[in-house]
Amino acid sequence: MMFVGMMLVALNLRPALTSVGPVLKTIGDSLSLSSVGQGVLTTLPVLLLGLAAPIAPRAARKLGMERSVLVALILLGMALIARPYLGVSGLFLGTAVAGGCIGVMSVLLPGIVKRDFPESASLMTGIYTAALCAGAAVAAGATEPLRIAFGNAWHPALAFWAIPALIAAAAWWLQLDGKHTPKAPHTPTTSLFKDKLAWQIAFYMGLQSSLAYTVFGWLPTILQDRGLEAVDAGLALSVSILVQVPTAIAVPWVASHMRDQRFMLVLVMLAILVGIGGSIYAPIEGIWLWVVVLGLGQGGSFSIALTLLAVRARDADTAARLSGMAQSVGYTMAALGPLFVGVLHETFNNWNLIGVFLGLIAVGAIVAGLGAGRQLYVLDH
Secondary structure, X not given: OHHHHHHHHHHOOOHHHHOOHHHHHHHHHHHOOOHHHHHHHHHHHHHHHHHHOOHHHHHHHHHOHHHHHHHHHHHHHHHHXXXXXXXXXXXXXXXXXXXXXXXXXXXXXXXXXHHHOHHHHHHHHHHHHHHHHHHHHHHHHHHHHHHHHOOOOHHHHHHOOHHHHHHHHHHHHHHHOOOOOOOOOOOOOOOHHHOHHHHHHHHHHHHHHHHHHHHHHXXXXXXXXXXXXXXXXXXXXHHHHHOHHHHHHHHHHHHHOOOOOHHHHHHHHHHHHHHHHHHHHOOHHHHHHHHHHHHHHHHHHHHHHXXXXXXXXXXXXHHHHHHHHHHHHHHHXXXXXXXXXXXXXXXXXXXXXXXXXXXXXXXXXXXXXXHHOOOOOOOOO
16 A cells, blocks of 8 residues: 555655646746746746755654655645646746645655665665656646636646645545554664765756756757747657657666666766757757657666665665755755746747757766766765
């Protein structure tokens, strides 16, 4: 039941974000948002992923990890229902709350995996990452058709994604009914912020996430500006996310049978570079090839980032602390990617320059990954 509950939670860790990109131009026109405003909208949930991460260990100490996840799921559902109907301020506030809830759950799940599935942490991480990718893909591909089905109204198309969140909350609550969920102990420990390896993991998490959330938020707009219809642009993003599933499962498993993770880290980042380059610079007729290559790379890069949180720690407590530190720093840094894309596009109105910017982020991720992928443990000196 814990496994089923985790899969349902994982399905809800991205629709709040990926549902916005396909209707971003429509929202911008409806609410008179500039490119910078649209960039802020795509950046806000990613920023809150990082800012809310430190809340997770505090909530776990007070409520226990499982009940903290339940509270976050309920708040997520409420935010998704409300955000389309409360004007510009409500849209931004609801998006921020949704990002914060997802940030809390994202920190807690690796600790639960390490605790409940210690012998198969890499495989379990890959499976729930695949579920996460599936939820993201469905939201990216279905939001624009939902808008059309609802009479060209984007408000109910966004609010629709509260339904799976509330279903997951109900299922999670049922499997906790009558179950004692121990609170996390609070013991003084050495700060991970003084550990070089922890910082390399955090930088890799942040840089690869910056690329991912830029793709979530801006790829449909880029493709529409290059001539694709809105539905096809949303479908392209959905395909890119859907093909992340096989690499999300396979890449950590293959990497676990190698001496360390550096080769696979470089390989998946090169695939991302090729996919982004093709999506921006190659003829639009070949876009389906480029989004597939992009998705294969991003599925592997994200699952390896999550796997590092478990395999670079010697015990569950350290894994939970590393998860909080790396995701707090990483997602706060990742939020700058979509924002800078909006600023650059507003200033230069040129996607070619943005391709160079994203390429530099990918190179930085490779450099950080070469450090994070070594067979070492945090806090070992």
